[in-house]
Amino acid sequence: MQYWLLKSEPDAWSWDQQVAKGETGEMWSGVRNYTARNHMRAMKLGDRAFFYHSNEGLAVVGVVEVCALSAPDPTADDVRWDCVTVKALAPMPRPVTLKEVKANPKLAEMSLVVSFRLSVQPVLPAEWKEVCRMGGMDPKTLKAA
């Protein structure tokens, strides 16, 4: 299983909206960046991703799971763009802010810090564990630790 991070402006698509979609999940449409798209193409069913609120909130607020492989983006008028579908698994017991991520030397190489403009990013297993720990979440059960 691979780990990722998905950014969303809560004004456009928030964690609460994602949760409301339940098991159906929601297509991660609207991405118009090749690197981000390529990351989505590399995603497999069951891969997990942090749900990050950009612009407002600036924090990892929950965990989602890839429930459909990359497929043509219905919001694109162009065949170049496609996207995966994700469903909410669990909220972070405590949101992990960008500030905290930046302040943690273990996360100095994390994409969120290094390539902060990228909206779909890979997350290393060690980084995944560390962010879970900071958020008070058990990475195995996704329950409060």
Add this chain to the structure above:
DNA sequence: GCCAACGTTGGC
């Protein structure tokens, strides 16, 4: 609301 970073577009 500003501005820096950076990806994309398009002319040559």
Add this chain to the structure above:
DNA sequence: GCCAACGTTGGC
């Protein structure tokens, strides 16, 4: 195929 102009993202 290069590179300047431009647009967008996103933190502050």
